[in-house]
Amino acid sequence: MKKSKKIFIIFLIFVGILTSLISFLHNLQMDKLRFREEGISIEQVQSNNDLIIDSSYEIVFDNSIDIYDLLLNNYNPLFTTAFSIGTPLLFIIPTLFSNFSRSDKIKVGSCLEIEGVKINGEEINVFIFIQEFLNHNRVFSKEKAAQYIKSRYDKANGNLNHNGIKAVINSLMEKNIIVEGSKLTRNEILLNSNRKQIYDFIIENPGVHRNKLARKVDLSTYLIKWHVSMLIKFNLIREQKLSNFTAYFDSSLRQENDLLLHTISRDKCVRIINFLEINKEGSTKNQISKELNMHFNTISNYLKKMDKFSLLERKKVNNIEYISLNDLNFKLLKQKP
Template structure:
């Protein structure tokens, strides 16, 4: 899968190297089947594929068909109970816009998507569900909040991105981005008007994830932004 996003204008193409010749043959049969049927049903499609194989030069037996169907499901090209196949998913304009928005705003959440596109909760849930089932995005719970990421962003990096987008962390990071010459905890409390316990909590988390680092000078602990890594996270 190779997604490319630029604002709401997003292109998507299936990587043909993901499928073998036999897998592509079976997928083509499934697409024809779905044109005439309401949803994908593995038990019903098997004899149809076997019949088509017998009339072609493709060499696949029953066990081979079973393994190919399993592979297509695992690769998210088809989903049991759905009428859609992977290449259909971004043909819906609203779903395509939501996908583009998630790519550009990793760690966004349900209410943000509803607000952004002025769609009903049920419609947004349907689009998010389709994007997730077909492997375009990952739904993840972090600190009891469900958030959305591109599949290309690892779970570990997703947690860090979610952290730096939190309001207090964002304030700390933006301040240090502008003034990255080393500041004490007390100084940051005063400048950002935050409670010492709040500053302490978020400084520790940011250091644990290597977004910040500290340096002791003349018995004072100074905090610095790991600038290059922070820029990398912002571009994720």
């Protein structure tokens, strides 16, 4: 809202209050003169006032007493004055407040992070108006949103033209803050409890395949597909076909590690890793096979894959090889770039 408009509205409020106050004082003076001429005592006036302010059950529900007539008669200029002041303020103040609020929102910070993605400057301003647009529309439409934002920018004294607004919208779409045809925005996508559960499990278990995900979160395959598709749209996760499985990853993790992450997310490999984490001093293949009741060749196969990415440490004692986890490399594997 422009500063000149704010000043003008404040001036109107001031004039309204001042005019009502003068009217009240004038009516009060006229009432005093009338009381003197008609011989009405102060006690009689007080009696009326007592009746008006009495909030007892009997008076409120007594149909024989017209409260509104009492309030609006000539002996109650204070109520008339308050009513005359309050009525315009009832319409003016909300309008003024909403415009101040909008102005405050536009100026919020220079940088905002939405689920790991930073937006700044005009992106924040446009995003606020997009959220406003979505409150009145079923889904996001780039063209319609641009027209709506242009009209709101004019009212908010913005400095972007139509092409500038569309450029900012394109930037927000490239950052997956908003998606064409969706009612949701990136900051709302994880408000759904099932979707949040799916997302959290994928983040904690990168490379997990769809069937295992469905088992662990106890949701139907249909729901899994729907929520996963929404997470992919907003680039919170990504999908990859590996070893005849559809696997899911945190979109911020390095793609070159996808195959390994998928491998170590498999149930048998998870059991081997958990065993090695407990036995930090190292164990032989035979010990691992016996303790986990898992075939020796299966153990060797998974350990070989982990060796390719330097996730294991091997040492020999009396010609016996002991295997342990390389904790540092294991942590780096799941580290975001």
